[in-house]
Amino acid sequence: MMERLLLAFAIVAAMWTAYQALTRLVLLLRARRGLRIDAYHLGRPAILYFTAPGCSPCETIQRPALLQLKALYGDRLQLIEVDASQHPGLADSWGVLTVPTTFLVDRQARPRGVNHGVARAGRLMDQLIAIDEPPPQRTLPAEAGASR
Amino acid sequence: MASPARPVDHAALRTNQAVIISLLIAAFVADAPWLVALTGLVMLLGSARGRPGFLPLYRALRGMGIIKPDVVPDNPEPHRFAQLLGGLFLAAAFVGLATGLTTVGWILSWLVVALASLNLFGGFCLGCALYYWLNRLGTPGFRKAPPAGSSPGRRPPAG
Numbered sequence: 001m002m003e004r005l006l007l008a009f010a011i012v013a014a015m016w017t018a019y020q021a022l023t024r025l026v027l028l029l030r031a032r033r034g035l036r037i038d039a040y041h042l043g044r045p046a047i048l049y050f051t052a053p054g055c056s057p058c059e060t061i062q063r064p065a066l067l068q069l070k071a072l073y074g075d076r077l078q079l080i081e082v083d084a085s086q087h088p089g090l091a092d093s094w095g096v097l098t099v100p101t102t103f104l105v106d107r108q109a110r111p112r113g114v115n116h117g118v119a120r121a122g123r124l125m126d127q128l129i130a131i132d133e134p135p136p137q138r139t140l141p142a143e144a145g146a147s148r
Numbered sequence: 149m150a151s152p153a154r155p156v157d158h159a160a161l162r163t164n165q166a167v168i169i170s171l172l173i174a175a176f177v178a179d180a181p182w183l184v185a186l187t188g189l190v191m192l193l194g195s196a197r198g199r200p201g202f203l204p205l206y207r208a209l210r211g212m213g214i215i216k217p218d219v220v221p222d223n224p225e226p227h228r229f230a231q232l233l234g235g236l237f238l239a240a241a242f243v244g245l246a247t248g249l250t251t252v253g254w255i256l257s258w259l260v261v262a263l264a265s266l267n268l269f270g271g272f273c274l275g276c277a278l279y280y281w282l283n284r285l286g287t288p289g290f291r292k293a294p295p296a297g298s299s300p301g302r303r304p305p306a307g
Contacts, residue, residue: 011258
């Protein structure tokens with residue numbers, strides 16, 4: 001029984017690793033082809049946020065989390081929102097499988113991370129720190145009120 | 149051409165996937181081929197009845213307030229087809245396990261786990277994508293095209 005349990009863990013871990021590798025491959029291909037996002041300005045990191053009308057987790061969780069980050073980072077962070085239903089070609093080219101999906105783009109326009117599904121503000125902040133974009137302070141504001 | 153979509157509760161689909169994944173991993177750990185057969189049977193019966201196999205469990209969880217409905221305009225047929233495929237894979241897996249082809253049986257079971265996980269965690273339904281691909285090829289019985297504004301296999305935008 002224990003042997004099979006360990007084997008099950010190993011298979012799940014292998015599947016997770018394969019999924020992560022595939023995600024990295026998509027990011028790598030995207031980086032090679034260029035961002036093709038007009039709203040992106042070189043020199044500042046960005047979060048590219050794919051959403052769609054009526055996506056309730058986008059409205060209730062993802063957007064507030066992004067606005068929290070925006071309030072924390074201010075102009076140092078670009079928040080670029082894309083309606084996947086209005087731009088299906090762009091969503092396709094980024095490998096968007098579901099909404100919300102968020103991509104982290106560094107200041108050299110390289111996609112560095114992706115979250116399929118909801119990503120909380122803390123996780124996004126950790127991902128920004130991982131790409132050498134620490135926030136001015138480590139505490140997230142409780143309520144977001146910043147504009148894009 | 150896009151087909152007129154109907155309300156599909158994606159929370160029920162996700163619950164179905166989560167139960168399938170849990171049961172199949174439990175079956176592997178406990179070395180219980182009967183659990184593979186039971187899961188496959190529930191999926192096949194669900195497909196025959198045109199709904200998620202583990203719908204009663206979802207209804208119970210929804211009744212307790214643990215899960216909320218997530219109704220999206222979508223085509224139920226591709227999800228039914230995906231479940232049918234999964235059920236057939238598990239039927240083949242059980243045959244393999246029952247006839248001594250245990251490696252083949254468990255590989256097929258884990259394939260179903262992998263595809264259900266891709267759907268549950270990645271939001272991509274490979275069986276649905278296959279259905280829409282067969283639709284594009286004009287295969288009889290595969291009448292539905294992806295809802296407007298969505299891509300094959302992906303969750304359609306709500307509203």
